[in-house]
Amino acid sequence: GAGVSQTPSNKVTEKGKYVELRCDPISGHTALYWYRQSLGQGPEFLIYFQGTGAADDSGLPNDRFFAVRPEGSVSTLKIQRTERGDSAVYLCASSLKLAGGLTDTQYFGPGTRLTVL
Amino acid sequence: AQSVTQLGSHVSVSEGALVLLRCNYSSSVPPYLFWYVQYPNQGLQLLLKYTTGATLVKGINGFEAEFKKSETSFHLTKPSAHMSDAAEYFCAVILLNTNAGKSTFGDGTTLTVKP
Numbered sequence: 060g061a062g063v064s065q066t067p068s069n070k071v072t073e074k075g076k077y078v079e080l081r082c083d084p085i086s087g088h089t090a091l092y093w094y095r096q097s098l099g100q101g102p103e104f105l106i107y108f109q110g111t112g113a114a115d116d117s118g119l120p121n122d123r124f125f126a127v128r129p130e131g132s133v134s135t136l137k138i139q140r141t142e143r144g145d146s147a148v149y150l151c152a153s154s155l156k157l158a159g160g161l162t163d164t165q166y167f168g169p170g171t172r173l174t175v176l
Numbered sequence: 177a178q179s180v181t182q183l184g185s186h187v188s189v190s191e192g193a194l195v196l197l198r199c200n201y202s203s204s205v206p207p208y209l210f211w212y213v214q215y216p217n218q219g220l221q222l223l224l225k226y227t228t229g230a231t232l233v234k235g236i237n238g239f240e241a242e243f244k245k246s247e248t249s250f251h252l253t254k255p256s257a258h259m260s261d262a263a264e265y266f267c268a269v270i271l272l273n274t275n276a277g278k279s280t281f282g283d284g285t286t287l288t289v290k291p
Contacts, residue, residue, distance in 0.1 A: 063219070092278060101180075101266050101281030102220070115278060150219065154277065165279060167212075167220040 061085070063168035065151050071174045072141055080136040080171045084153030091134050092165060093126055094150040102150050108134060109156065141175045148172050180267050182282035190290045195239075195254040197285045199267030202248060208270040209250040210279070211241055215263045223265075226250065237261070262289045 064083045072078050084091050089110055094102035104118040108128045116126075123141075128134040138145055152165040183198040201207060208227050212220040224235025231243040237260075241252045250267060264286050268279040 090277060094279075094281075099185075099283070101268075101283045102279070104278040104280070107278050118278070152220075152279075156277075164210075164222055164225060165277070166222075169217075169219040 063151055063153050063166055065149075065168040065171050067171060068169065069172045069174075071176065073176050074141060074143060076141050076175075078138050078141055078173065080138075080149050080173070082134045082136070082151030082153075082168060084132065084134070084151070085166055086132075087155070088153035088166075089131065089156050090154045090163075090165075091128060092152040092154075093134070093136050094152065096148045096150055096170070098147075105136070105149075138173075141173075143175045146173055146175045180269050180280055180282035182265075182267050182285050184285055185283065186286045186288065188288040188290060189257045191259055192256050195252070195257045195261065195287065197252040197265050197267075197287065199241075199250045199252065199282060200248055201250065201267075201269045203269060203271060205271050209241075209243060210268040210270070211235065211239070211250070211252045212266045212268060213237075213263050214266065214284075220266065223252070257287075257289045259289050259291065262287055 066081045091108040093105040096102045106126050107115040111131045123139045126136045148170040150170045152167045154165045155163040179202045181200045210225045211223040213223050214220050223239050224233050226233050226243045234240045239254045264284045266284045267282045
């Protein structure tokens with residue numbers, strides 16, 4: 060019964076570099092979410108996957124951010140040309156999808172702390 | 177669009193005292209409501225949730241919250257604070273009629289428990 064795992068736990072990069080953040084959801088959870096938590100704030104929604112497809116990507120701040128979930132399990136959040144303002148904790152969550160399309164409880168991973176120098 | 181307001185970014189109580197963390201939401205449709213706790217360098221842990229049914233919900237670690245539709249509130253309480261309750265607490269809302277299920281969070285309340 061492993062929970063949601065995220066790797067790496069910490070990532071330090073230089074401005075302009077490309078980074079990938081990985082999320083392993085709970086086995087059997089079809090819904091997967093990415094959130095970003097800046098210092099002193101609550102998590103902000105980035106993108107939601109139902110299965111392999113991005114059902115809602117309205118929270119992605121700009122086209123430097125992209126996420127994939129090719130096999131409907133593991134997801135990767137990709138950030139191109141990183142900027143100092145991208146520094147934050149990136150959280151992943153997964154959940155079951157209930158009948159009628161309603162969502163069940165979201166279970167969160169420990170997050171990846173991204174620091175852009 | 178929905179939003180969540182947590183009144184008081186910092187709350188300090190003495191050990192054994194009542195804990196009250198406030199959360200108000202705005203939503204055009206019925207919401208699901210959640211409280212999460214976050215300890216330093218850890219992920220969010222669900223304390224309790226309201227979806228339908230009884231408006232007073234009980235969660236882990238002795239916490240409970242009451243959904244008051246008329247006040248659009250979902251305040252979190254615990255009768256007697258313990259030192260281990262010191263953490264950051266987040267209130268969140270999910271719209272009931274959405275297929276996305278994305279959560280909107282408040283900015284959090286840091287709870288300090290004094291000995």
